[in-house]
Amino acid sequence: MTESYVFKKSVTKRMLETATVLGARGTSASASEVKHKWGIYTQTFVDVTPYLGKAVWRIPRDLCEQMSIKYPTFVLGIMQEVNLKDLTALYIVTEVQDSGELLEKIQHPSLVDLWPIKYFPDDTNIRDEEFCSGLADCLDQMRFFYQHLWMPWDRDDNCNDWVDKHLESRIKFYNDLETKAISKRLSSHIVTLLDEAKYLQSQRKRLERDLRQGAEVEEFADSSCLPFLSTMSVLLEIHLRLYSIKNDMAFLENRLKRSSFEKKIFPEEIKGFAGHVIAEAKNLAVTPVGTVQEQIEYLKKIQELVYEMPVRSYDSLQTALERCEINDKIYLPNGEHPIKFSGYLGYGSISAISSIQFVDSGYTLPELLANWAKEISVVSSRDNASVLLTIDGDYCIENVMLNCANAEVGVNVTFNSSLA
Numbered sequence: 001m002t003e004s005y006v007f008k009k010s011v012t013k014r015m016l017e018t019a020t021v022l023g024a025r026g027t028s029a030s031a032s033e034v035k036h037k038w039g040i041y042t043q044t045f046v047d048v049t050p051y052l053g054k055a056v057w058r059i060p061r062d063l064c065e066q067m068s069i070k071y072p073t074f075v076l077g078i079m080q081e082v083n084l085k086d087l088t089a090l091y092i093v094t095e096v097q098d099s100g101e102l103l104e105k106i107q108h109p110s111l112v113d114l115w116p117i118k119y120f121p122d123d124t125n126i127r128d129e130e131f132c133s134g135l136a137d138c139l140d141q142m143r144f145f146y147q148h149l150w151m152p153w154d155r156d157d158n159c160n161d162w163v164d165k166h167l168e169s170r171i172k173f174y175n176d177l178e179t180k181a182i183s184k185r186l187s188s189h190i191v192t193l194l195d196e197a198k199y200l201q202s203q204r205k206r207l208e209r210d211l212r213q214g215a216e217v218e219e220f221a222d223s224s225c226l227p228f229l230s231t232m233s234v235l236l237e238i239h240l241r242l243y244s245i246k247n248d249m250a251f252l253e254n255r256l257k258r259s260s261f262e263k264k265i266f267p268e269e270i271k272g273f274a275g276h277v278i279a280e281a282k283n284l285a286v287t288p289v290g291t292v293q294e295q296i297e298y299l300k301k302i303q304e305l306v307y308e309m310p311v312r313s314y315d316s317l318q319t320a321l322e323r324c325e326i327n328d329k330i331y332l333p334n335g336e337h338p339i340k341f342s343g344y345l346g347y348g349s350i351s352a353i354s355s356i357q358f359v360d361s362g363y364t365l366p367e368l369l370a371n372w373a374k375e376i377s378v379v380s381s382r383d384n385a386s387v388l389l390t391i392d393g394d395y396c397i398e399n400v401m402l403n404c405a406n407a408e409v410g411v412n413v414t415f416n417s418s419l420a
Helices: 011-022 030-047 061-066 126-149 152-156 162-178 182-214 226-254 255-265 294-306 317-323 365-375
Strands: 055-060 073-083 088-096 114-116 283-286 312-316 329-332 335-339 350-353 377-381 387-390 393-400 400-402 407-413
Touching: 011 030, 011 162, 030 126, 030 152, 030 182, 055 088, 073 126, 088 377, 114 126, 114 294, 126 162, 152 182, 152 226, 152 377, 162 182, 162 255, 182 226, 182 255, 182 335, 283 294, 283 317, 294 312, 294 329, 317 329, 317 335, 350 400, 377 387, 393 400
Parallel strands: 283 312, 283 329, 329 350, 335 377, 350 393, 377 400, 387 407
Antiparallel strands: 055 073, 055 114, 073 088
C-alpha cells in the first residue's frame, strides 16, 4: 500500500504556516537561520512520533545523475531517524520502482524528497497514526516552502528578517503562477528559469562539497592543478548565471515591473508579412534547415492548409512555443525538435508537414522508424524533465511522434481538457 498523505491548503493558510514556523518563539529568522527554524519545527513532531513509518523517496534529478540511474526513480523505504541539522533522514531502502536499478540499502535523502505513506504495523494504534499524519503535514509544509518560496540565492542573503522581506511577495508570486494571472509565455519562461536555478544550485552544492573533500585528502592542495582550476571555473559560471537569474526574478516577482519585463524579453513587432498585424496571426511555421528551394516547398505545403492567412516563421519549435498564443496552430518540418517547455498548450495544434501519415498508413511504428525515420517529426525533451507537454484545453497533436525517454510524463492533460 503506497497511498501518500495529501494536503490541500489555501494560499493564505500556506502563508500563515510558514510565518508561524519562521517566527517561532517570537523571534525573526534571518536567511541563515531559516534551516535551523525548520529543524526546530520538525523536532516537535519527531519527538512525539514513535513510528516514523514508510515513505516514498523521489530521487531528484541531480542525484540520479550522480548515481548513474534513470530519472525519475522512486524508492520505497523506512525512515529510521531524522537529522534535524541537515534536514535529512536515515532511510532504509526496501523496494526500488525499477528492479534494474541497484541502490545501497542505507541512504540519507533530504526530507523534502520524502512522502510518508499511510501504512502502519498491525499493532499501531489510532493515536500513533495521528502523530504520523502530523509528521507528514510538517514535511508537506517544508516541501512547499523550499519548492515554491525559497530561492537558491537566499542562502547568500544577509537580511535579518526573511519573512518580512520575502514571504508576502513570494506567496503572491506563487499564486499568480498557479492562478494563471501571468501570461502563458511569461509563465513558461519563469518556470524554466526557476528549474534552471534549482538545478544550478544543486550542482553548486555538489562542487563545493567536492572542493572541501578534495582539500581534506590534499587532492586540491595545489591551487594550480587542473581539477581545482576546472572546478573553480564551473563554479564561477554557475555563480554568474545564478546572479543573472536572480536579477530577472527580482523584476518578475514585482507585479508593477512584470509587464515591462515581459515586453523586454518578448518584443512584439507591429507589422508582418503583407502588412498583417502579427499579434493576429494564428499560424506558426517552424522552418527547416535546408536549401532555399526545400524551404519554399515546405512553405507551399503549409500554404495549401492556411490559404491566404498570415504565417509567422520561427527557427525552432522551442521559440514557437514560447511565442504562441492559446489557440495558435504550429506546423513542423520533419526531424528532431528538442524542447524545454513548462507552459500550457490551450486550444491550438501542432501538426507535422510530412509525406508520412501515422494514421491509416498500414505500417507499425517499428516499420515506420525503420524505413522512414528521416521523414518523421519527433518532439523530445531537451533534457530531463518531469513533463514534456501540458494540455489545458482542447488541443490537437497530428502526425507527430513524442519521444518521452527523458520525461517522467509525456503529455499531462489537465482536468476538463482533451487531446486529439
